[in-house]
Amino acid sequence: MxxxxxxPALRLAASALLLEASSLVGVPSVHAAExxxxxxxPEITRLDNGLTVVTIPWASPxxxxxxxxxxxxxxxxxxPGHSGFAHLFEHMMFRGTERFPEQxxxxxxxxxxxxxxAYTTEDFTLYTITAPRSALARVAELEGDRFQxxxxxxxxxxxxxxxxxxxxxxxxxxxxxxxxxxxSELAFKSHTYRHTTIGYLADVQAMPNEYxxxxxxxxxxxxxxxxxxxxxxxxxxxxxxALVKQHYGGWRGTRDQPTVPAEPEPTQGxxxxxxxxxxxxxxxxxxxxxxxxxxxxxxxxDAARVRDAAALDVVRALLFHPAAPLYQALVVERQQLxxxxxxxxxxxxxxxxxxxxxxxxxxxxxxxxxEREIQQAIDALARGEVNADxxxxxxxxxxxxxxxxxxTASEAADTFAQFVAVSGSTDALEAYLGALGAVxxxxxxxxxxxxxxxxxxxxITLKAKPRGGTP
Amino acid sequence: MKRAELALATALALAAGCPPAARPPASxxxxxxxxxxxxxxxxxxxxxxxxxxxxxxxxxxxxxxxQQGLTYVTALSMLEGRAGxxxxxxxxxxxxxMAASIGVHVDREQVVFSGRVHVxxxxxxxxxxxxxxxxxxxxxADVDRVRTRALSNLTQDLRGADDEALGKEVLQAMxxxxxxxxHPELGTERGLSGFGPEQVRAQWRRVLxxxxxxxxxxxxxxxxxxxxxxxxxxxxxxxxGCEDARPLPPPSSLATRRVxxxxxxxAGSVAISLGHSVDVTRDHPDFAALALASAYxxxxxxxxxxxxxxxxxxRGLNYGDYAYAEHFVQDGASRFPLPNVARRQQYFSxxxxxxxxxxxxxxxxxxxxxxxxxxxxxIGQADFERIQRFAASYFALFAQTEQQRLGYALxxxxxxxxxxxxxxxxxxxxTLTRDEVNAALRRHVVPGRLQVAMVAKDASALAxxxxxxxxxxITYDTEKPQALRDEDTQVAAHPLGLSREQVNVVPLASMFR
Numbered sequence: 001m002x003x004x005x006x007x008p009a010l011r012l013a014a015s016a017l018l019l020e021a022s023s024l025v026g027v028p029s030v031h032a033a034e035x036x037x038x039x040x041x042p043e044i045t046r047l048d049n050g051l052t053v054v055t056i057p058w059a060s061p062x063x064x065x066x067x068x069x070x071x072x073x074x075x076x077x078x079x080p081g082h083s084g085f086a087h088l089f090e091h092m093m094f095r096g097t098e099r100f101p102e103q104x105x106x107x108x109x110x111x112x113x114x115x116x117x118a119y120t121t122e123d124f125t126l127y128t129i130t131a132p133r134s135a136l137a138r139v140a141e142l143e144g145d146r147f148q149x150x151x152x153x154x155x156x157x158x159x160x161x162x163x164x165x166x167x168x169x170x171x172x173x174x175x176x177x178x179x180x181x182x183x184s185e186l187a188f189k190s191h192t193y194r195h196t197t198i199g200y201l202a203d204v205q206a207m208p209n210e211y212x213x214x215x216x217x218x219x220x221x222x223x224x225x226x227x228x229x230x231x232x233x234x235x236x237x238x239x240x241x242a243l244v245k246q247h248y249g250g251w252r253g254t255r256d257q258p259t260v261p262a263e264p265e266p267t268q269g270x271x272x273x274x275x276x277x278x279x280x281x282x283x284x285x286x287x288x289x290x291x292x293x294x295x296x297x298x299x300x301x302d303a304a305r306v307r308d309a310a311a312l313d314v315v316r317a318l319l320f321h322p323a324a325p326l327y328q329a330l331v332v333e334r335q336q337l338x339x340x341x342x343x344x345x346x347x348x349x350x351x352x353x354x355x356x357x358x359x360x361x362x363x364x365x366x367x368x369x370x371e372r373e374i375q376q377a378i379d380a381l382a383r384g385e386v387n388a389d390x391x392x393x394x395x396x397x398x399x400x401x402x403x404x405x406x407x408t409a410s411e412a413a414d415t416f417a418q419f420v421a422v423s424g425s426t427d428a429l430e431a432y433l434g435a436l437g438a439v440x441x442x443x444x445x446x447x448x449x450x451x452x453x454x455x456x457x458x459x460i461t462l463k464a465k466p467r468g469g470t471p
Numbered sequence: 472m473k474r475a476e477l478a479l480a481t482a483l484a485l486a487a488g489c490p491p492a493a494r495p496p497a498s499x500x501x502x503x504x505x506x507x508x509x510x511x512x513x514x515x516x517x518x519x520x521x522x523x524x525x526x527x528x529x530x531x532x533x534x535x536x537x538q539q540g541l542t543y544v545t546a547l548s549m550l551e552g553r554a555g556x557x558x559x560x561x562x563x564x565x566x567x568x569m570a571a572s573i574g575v576h577v578d579r580e581q582v583v584f585s586g587r588v589h590v591x592x593x594x595x596x597x598x599x600x601x602x603x604x605x606x607x608x609x610x611x612a613d614v615d616r617v618r619t620r621a622l623s624n625l626t627q628d629l630r631g632a633d634d635e636a637l638g639k640e641v642l643q644a645m646x647x648x649x650x651x652x653x654h655p656e657l658g659t660e661r662g663l664s665g666f667g668p669e670q671v672r673a674q675w676r677r678v679l680x681x682x683x684x685x686x687x688x689x690x691x692x693x694x695x696x697x698x699x700x701x702x703x704x705x706x707x708x709x710x711x712g713c714e715d716a717r718p719l720p721p722p723s724s725l726a727t728r729r730v731x732x733x734x735x736x737x738a739g740s741v742a743i744s745l746g747h748s749v750d751v752t753r754d755h756p757d758f759a760a761l762a763l764a765s766a767y768x769x770x771x772x773x774x775x776x777x778x779x780x781x782x783x784x785x786r787g788l789n790y791g792d793y794a795y796a797e798h799f800v801q802d803g804a805s806r807f808p809l810p811n812v813a814r815r816q817q818y819f820s821x822x823x824x825x826x827x828x829x830x831x832x833x834x835x836x837x838x839x840x841x842x843x844x845x846x847x848x849x850i851g852q853a854d855f856e857r858i859q860r861f862a863a864s865y866f867a868l869f870a871q872t873e874q875q876r877l878g879y880a881l882x883x884x885x886x887x888x889x890x891x892x893x894x895x896x897x898x899x900x901x902t903l904t905r906d907e908v909n910a911a912l913r914r915h916v917v918p919g920r921l922q923v924a925m926v927a928k929d930a931s932a933l934a935x936x937x938x939x940x941x942x943x944x945i946t947y948d949t950e951k952p953q954a955l956r957d958e959d960t961q962v963a964a965h966p967l968g969l970s971r972e973q974v975n976v977v978p979l980a981s982m983f984r
Contacts, residue, residue: 063871094774106774110857113864115773115806130868158949162787169740170790170825173634208948277737279631281623323567328560332551335616338623361619393568400570400589404520408871464631 036399036433037406037415043237044426049251050225053244054426055237056416060409064233066139067413068127068147069421071255072221074197075122075349078258079213081206083192084164084199087120088207089217091160093127094118095152097145102156105142114139120197123349124421130410133233137243144247147227150218154211161207168204175276179285179460186270187287187353187458191263223253228426230417232409263351265289271459281338282360283462284367286374287353290451294349299424301431306423309347310435311443312354312451316342317394318386318444319377320356326377336364347422353458354451367461375454382449386441398436512880513697514689514873521593521690523586523700524877525604526811528685528716528885529678530580531658532651538665540625540658543577544618545609545674550575550584552613555602559613562599571596573603576811577656578800580716581885582679583811585874590691597696601703607675614668622664625657630979634825634926637733638742641924641982645731646748646818647722659983673712680713681705685884687877719815722748728967730923730937730974733982734930741831741927745838746820747920751796753813753886759899760911761796761819766865767850767858768794768841769821772806775861777854778821778841785955786945788834790824807869810878813885819916831927832936832943836965839918846916849909863900869893930976938971 040057047053058065073086094116096102109116114131131139152160171177180196188194198204207214229248231240266289293309295302319326320342330337339359346355358370406412419428534541550573551559566572571588584604588596629637640655647653654662666674681704688697725747751757769776771793774784778792797817802809821842826834850858870876870893883892927933936943944963951959 060871063868107857110773110775110861110865113861113867115865115868117772117806132864132867155949155951158947159785159787163783163790166740166783166787166789166791166824166826169827170635172739173737173742173825174632176632278735279627281627317567321563321567323560323563328563332559332616335612335619338620359623361623396568397570400568400592403589404570404572404587407520407873410871464627 037402037412037429042416042426045237045241047224047245047249049249050223050254051244051248051251052228052420052426053241054228054230054416054420055235055240056230056232056409056412058232058234058409058412060233062133063409064131064133064136064231064235065409065413066129066131066136066143067230067232067410067417068143069228069230069417070125070127070222071123071226071421071424072125073121073123074195074199075192075260076221076258077192077195077199078260081203082210082213083195083203084197084207085210085214085217086125086221087197087199088161088164089214090118090120090125090127091164092152092157092214092218093146093150095150095156095160097149097151099145099149100142105146108138108142112138121421122193122197122352124417126414126417126421128410128414133235136231136235136239140243140247143229144244144251147222147248148251150222157211157214158208161204164198164207165204168198168201171198173278175274175278175280175283175462178274178276179283179462182272182274183285183287183353183355183458183460186272186460187289188263190261191350192260193263193348193350193352219253220256223255224248224251225253226255228417228420230413230420232413232416260350263289266456269454269457269459271461274460274462276462276464278464280462280464282362282367282464284356284358284360284370285460285462286356286371287458288452289456289458290352290354291447292349292351293347293422293428294424301423301425301427303431303435306428306431307435307438307443308447308451310432311439311447313398313436314391314394314439314444315378315381315448315452316354317397318381318390319374321397326374330358330370330373336361337370349422367459371459375457378448378452381444382452384441384445386444388441391439391441391444395436395439399433402433510685510884511697511701512685512687512877513693514687514876515693516690518690518873519590520873521586521588521590521692521696522688522873522877523600523696524583524687524811524874524881525585525700525704526581526583526685526687526878526881526885527679528580528683529582530578531654531656532579532719533674533678533716534651534654534658534662537662538670539654539662540618540621540656541662541666541670541674542582542678543656543658544614544621544663544666545671545679546575546577546582546584547617547621548609548614548671549603549607549675549679551617553608553610554599555606557599557602562603565595565599569596573600576809578798578812578814579652579656580814581811583878583881587874593692593696597699601700604679605703605706609668609672609675611668614671618663621657622660625655625663625983626660629655629657630982634735634738634740634742635822637982638744638924638926639820639822641731641733641926641977642744642746642820642922643818644982645729645922645924646725646746650720650722652722652814652816655983657983661984676712677714682713683716685881687881689873689877722816725920725922728919728921728923728969728973730925730934730969731977732925732927732930732934732974733977733979734928735926735979736928738926738928740825741828741834741925741933742825743823743831743835743838743923743925744820745823745835745921745923746818747917747922749796749817749819749915751915752815752817753797753882753892754888757911757915758796759896760903760908761915762896763858763862763900763903763908764845764850764912764916765794765796765819766862767854768845770862770865771795771799771801771808773865775858775865777845778823778838781841782823782834782837785951786947788830789826792821792823792838794821795819802875807875810875810882813882828927828929828933830945831925831933833945833959833963835923835925835937836943836967837962839921839967840962840965842916842921843918846912846918849912850905852905855905855908859900859903863897866893866897866900934974934976937967937969937974940966940969
C-alpha cells in the first residue's frame, strides 16, 4: 500500500549526500509519497465466515509473523465485578484444546523455535507468533484449532488466575498502576474505560470463582467476524488465504455486542491526589477526554475522526517531544521536571484520553504551576498560535518515524493490527497516513480548542508520604 | 580501500588519583590504548535506513572510587548536552523532522551509542552524531541536569518503584561486593555527588575514546560511512588520555549461600533473584552448554523453561521464572536480549518474579531445589532433546534488526570470538550431547554458592523463617494432581541450609548509598 501523496509543500526534494569535505556517492532519495511502514501494499481477503486475512509482504528471510487480532478488550467488560476478563482470557488462550492440549501446543511451537505471546488493551487482544517460514502451515493449524476449540478445565483456570494476580503484583511497586486506575475512574463515570485492562484488584482476586463466566467469554467474543489474521513475511497472499480457509473455514459465530455505556461529554474536569506509601518523585498524570478513532458504524471509518486523531498526534509532538519548546523549557532549561511525556499511538475505539505524564522534582514548583504551564501552551495552540513550519516538521517526523519504527515482520504485523483494532477497518492505516499528510495549523488549533480544555481535563497527582508517617 | 587503522599519540599514564579502596587491589598504571584492526564492521545493503552503533569498552566498572555513576553521567551528558556548537535543544530540533534518533545505553563494561536515520537525511544527521561522540561540551547545566535525574532514578525509581530491577541489582551487589561491578550504572547516592563537569570531561577522555571503540554501520553507504566515522573518532579525544580497560579483580570466592532481604515495608509482594558468578563467557568452550541449560531452566519470557512451567504454569505462583547464563537485559518491549551488555566476568542467575509474601519461602525452596537437582542429576533425555530443538531455532530470532545484528557483531569483537556468536551458538546447540550439557552444569552451577536477593516487607520475619527452616507448605484454591502435591511436600521441607549469619536484613535506604 502506498500512502496518498503528500501536499506539494511537504514533498521532499531529492538530495545528493554531502558530508563536509568528503564526496560520497549520491543515493537517490525516497519520494515522500513512498514513506510509510510498508514497502508494498498489504493484501486483504474477507472469508465467508467473516474472518479477515491480511498478508503484508515483508523481507524477513526465513521468518514469518503470524498475528491474530481479536477486537475485545477492557471496553467490553460491562458486567460489574468482571473487569480484567479480556486480559485473563488472553492467558486462558494458552491452555490448549482437546486436539492440542496445552503442553502439546507449547511443545509444538517450541519444536520449531517459535516466539509466542499476546497482549490486551482497552480495545483489543493480539496474539503474536513469530516462527520459521517453514512452519507456517503448522502454525495456521495450531491457531485455527485453538481459536475455535479452546478447552480448559476449572483447575487450569484457577491456576492461571494466580498468574494474572502475579502480573498485577509485579507492577504494584510502581505508582503508575495506581495512577492509571485513579485517572480512569475519574475521567469516566459510565464507559468501561473507567477500569484498566488488568482490572480492579478486587475483581482479579475474585477471578478464581468465575470459571463459567470465562468459558462464556470465549463464545461471546472469539468469533470469526471479530478476528483478523495478519501474516507478515515472504508469503504469497494466496497461500495464506488457502491455509486460513483450510484451518478456520468451519469457524462460525457472531460477536456479542454488549451495550457499552456511552460516556457523557464532560462539563467540568476533576482532580484527585494520591498519597503514596513508597518512594517516588512527585508524579502528575493528566487525561483530557479526547476523540475516538473509529467511526460510529461497525468497521466504517469516519474521516473527521481520523483527521482529529492525526491532528492530536501533531499536537502531542508539538508540545511534548524532546524537541518541543515546552519540553526544553520545563525539562532542560529550567529543570523543573525530571520527565515529560505524552503517549503516541494511543488511539482508542471510543472517545478516550489524551494523556500527559510529568515527573516533578521534590524542590520544584508544585503540581498546579506545571499544570498551568502545560495548559497555557495548549491554549496558545488553540488560539491559533501555531507555526506552520513546525507543523510541517511534525508531519515529516511522524511519517519518517513510521518508516523507521517498523523494522521486522513482527512490527509490521503489530502496526497494521493496531489500526484495524481501533477502527474495525483494514483501510485505517492508509486513511491515517493520508490524514496526517493533510493536517494543517488550523486543524491543530481546532483540536486543541475542542478537546484540550480545562473542562475536559482530569488530573491525578501523587506524592510520597514522608517516610515513617502520614503527611 | 580500507583506511589506516586508528592510531593514537602517546598518552600520559594516569597516576592513581584516588585513595585505593580496600578492594580492588591496586591496578597497574594505565596503558595507552590503541584500537586494534578489526574494530570496524560495515554491513552495506540497499536499506534506506542507516544504522550506526558505536560501542565503547567502558562502563560503570570504570567509575573511580567515590564517583560511582560518573560514566553514566558522562554518557548521558554527551547525549543530552551541547556538542560542538549545537546545543541539546537545537540538536533535538534538527533531528526531529528526520525522525532520526541518537541513543545510548550504559552497562558495567559497555557504553553503546546508536544512531538511526533515513538516508534522505544522512548529510544533516552525520555531523550531529559525530559531534555527540567527538565534541561534547559538558556544560555545567547539562551535567547537573543529568546527574539530578540519575539520582532520582536511583533513589526513587530503582529503590522505590521497581522491586524486580532492585532485586537484580542487589544480587549483583552481593556477587560482586567490593568489585567494580558492585554498583548499578546509575551509581550511588554519594558517588553521584562526588564529581563535577571537569571529572566528567576527564572520564570521557579516559574511557569513551578511540582506543576503546568498536564501530558498526549498516545500510546504504555503510562501507564509506564506517570509514568516515572511524577516522573522525580517531580525533578528539582519541589523541591522548585514552586508557586501556583495567584488569578486573576476581569476584569474591563466595563459597556459601547468603541471603540479603531488602526491607521494604510497602512491598506488596516479594521479588527474588539468585545466582552466583561463573567463569564462563562467550568464548568459553562450555558457554553453549550453559546457555542451553539455562534455556531448559527458564528461557526468558517463554514457557520452554522448567521453572516457568512448574512455578507459573502448574502452580500459578507468579508471572514468570527465568534463568540466564550471562548478564541479561531485555531489548525494549521484546523478549530478546539487548546486545552490547558484554562483560569480562559473568554470572549465572535465576529471576523469580514477585510472589505473594506467603509463598516466598516456598518459591525460593522450589528454585533452589530445582537447581540442586539439575546440577547433580542433569537434564533428562526427553527434556534435553526438546530444549535442544527449541533453542537451535529460537535463538535465530535474537537478531532480526540491523541494530541487533550490529550489536552482536560488536560483541563478537569484545569476546574475541571468531565466528558470529549466534550462528555458532545455534550450530553448537545442535551438536551438543546431553552428557556435555550435564557435565557443564556440574562444573559451573554450584547451588552451594547461591546468593539470594529478596525485596520484601516484614523482612525480619521472613529472615527468621528462612533460618528456622520450618516447612513452608503451600495451599491452592483448586485441586492439584497428587504427583504435584507430593512434590510440593518435598519442596516445602527442602533444607536451604541457612544459618543466622548467612541471612541479612538490609535497610532499603542503605542500598547504593
